[in-house]
Amino acid sequence: MANSGLNGVTAGSSGVSTVGKAGVGLTYRGYSITDLAAESTFEEVAYLLIYGKLPSHAQLDAYKNKLAGLRSLPYQLKTLLEHMPQSAHPMDVLRTGTSLLGTIEAEGEDGRTAASVGDRLTASFGSMLAYWYRFHSRNERIETDSDEDTVAGHFLNLMSGMASDPLKRDALDKTLILYAEHEFNASTFSARVITSTLADTYSAVTGAIGALRGPLHGGANEAAMELVSSFDSPQDAEKSVMHMLKARRLIMGFGHRVYKNGDPRSPIVKDLARQLSDAANNTSFYDISDRIEAVMFREKGMFPNLDFYAATAYHLCGIPTAMFTPVFVIARTSGWIAHVLEQRGDNALIRPLSEYTGPGPRDYVAIDDRG
Numbered sequence: 001m002a003n004s005g006l007n008g009v010t011a012g013s014s015g016v017s018t019v020g021k022a023g024v025g026l027t028y029r030g031y032s033i034t035d036l037a038a039e040s041t042f043e044e045v046a047y048l049l050i051y052g053k054l055p056s057h058a059q060l061d062a063y064k065n066k067l068a069g070l071r072s073l074p075y076q077l078k079t080l081l082e083h084m085p086q087s088a089h090p091m092d093v094l095r096t097g098t099s100l101l102g103t104i105e106a107e108g109e110d111g112r113t114a115a116s117v118g119d120r121l122t123a124s125f126g127s128m129l130a131y132w133y134r135f136h137s138r139n140e141r142i143e144t145d146s147d148e149d150t151v152a153g154h155f156l157n158l159m160s161g162m163a164s165d166p167l168k169r170d171a172l173d174k175t176l177i178l179y180a181e182h183e184f185n186a187s188t189f190s191a192r193v194i195t196s197t198l199a200d201t202y203s204a205v206t207g208a209i210g211a212l213r214g215p216l217h218g219g220a221n222e223a224a225m226e227l228v229s230s231f232d233s234p235q236d237a238e239k240s241v242m243h244m245l246k247a248r249r250l251i252m253g254f255g256h257r258v259y260k261n262g263d264p265r266s267p268i269v270k271d272l273a274r275q276l277s278d279a280a281n282n283t284s285f286y287d288i289s290d291r292i293e294a295v296m297f298r299e300k301g302m303f304p305n306l307d308f309y310a311a312t313a314y315h316l317c318g319i320p321t322a323m324f325t326p327v328f329v330i331a332r333t334s335g336w337i338a339h340v341l342e343q344r345g346d347n348a349l350i351r352p353l354s355e356y357t358g359p360g361p362r363d364y365v366a367i368d369d370r371g
């Protein structure tokens with residue numbers, strides 16, 4: 001029997017990150033995620049992933065300026081965003097926006113490289129999301145520049161039309177660090193498969209967005225919010241989760257293919273969710289989430305993954321639920337680009353074998369003789 005879902009299969013080598021490595025845990029280019037989340041900013045981490053080292057002061061300033069200069073959207077893209085339906089999922093908006101940008105600002109033209117395409121997408125995804133959102137929900141055509149000097153601040157500013165709140169901006173910034181990279185997850189592996197055919201970076205990112213959209217991967221943060229917000233109280237949550245487990249239903253935001261004893265990102269995002277809840281004077285979703293966590297551990301020995309408390313944190317940052325996974329895209333683009341570059345550095349077409357389970361050889365049946 002072939003391995004189900006490539007579980008436990010080492011499908012290649014990578015120097016970008018370690019996930020669940022004994023004694024090391026989660027690291028980006030050797031730096032522990034705990035240190036990065038505590039000490040650095042998303043721009044430093046994106047630079048680390050794409051350019052391979054932590055930036056100096058001067059390099060970081062230049063990088064932030066560069067990203068701030070890449071926020072504008074070409075008129076063709078604005079027109080497309082206006083024509084996409086309000087009912088579209090914002091993940092589909094990003095997937096389509098990426099694809100269009102790839103036709104207007106093609107890689108290879110005007111000196112564009114995988115790294116510069118990555119910077120452009122990292123800087124402009126927030127603009128695309130907010131332009132589409134504000135046009136359809138408030139009938140506004142917004143300017144996509146802002147005075148904010150970070151990716152997190154830019155997104156919050158454009159979505160709300162107001163200067164970003166420091167606590168929310170910093171919390172979002174930390175979650176972007178946590179979401180930026182995670183080895184051979186489904187979307188990154190998709191990006192590497194596409195890259196291995198020698199396709200362009202926009203194609204790799206477009207495919208990766210498609211893979212990230214599903215609720216077993218990035219879409220879990222959105223699904224976790226739907227779950228948590230469906231309960232009135234911790235007691236209600238406990239009762240319902242018990243029923244769901246009995247019915248063998250999945251509790252979104254729990255479990256992980258690699259981490260079986262806890263996701264090291266979860267305590268960090270849980271702490272952010274608590275800080276935001278305290279500041280909002282509203283611990284309702286946090287308390288419900290905390291009870292679900294206790295029930296899942298008691299009943300299944302399972303731990304929350306990053307997506308579970310990210311849901312509460314994003315909600316308290318004022319981000320609409322449908323934007324949770326798109327925010328993940330903004331963060332993960334730097335990880336995808338690191339893998340595109342690594343794949344190209346030592347490329348071999350990724351083309352595994354399958355175990356055939358179909359019918360044996362048989363005679364062709366002419367169309368008139370088919371029942």
Ligand code: COA
Pocket residue numbers: 005215216217218220249250251252253254255256257258300305306307
């Ligand atoms: N809720 C309830 N039960 C769960 C569960 C969850 N979230 N995740 C796994 N399980 C159970 C499975 O039903 C299975 O039970 P069984 O052995 O009785 O059939 C067992 O735990 C093993 O699960 P499995 O699906 O084989 O693990 P996996 O490594 O293939 O899957 C995930 C990992 C992430 C796909 C899975 O845990 C999941 O679907 N989680 C919810 C979605 C989510 O949060 N995704 C984000 C991941 S970062």
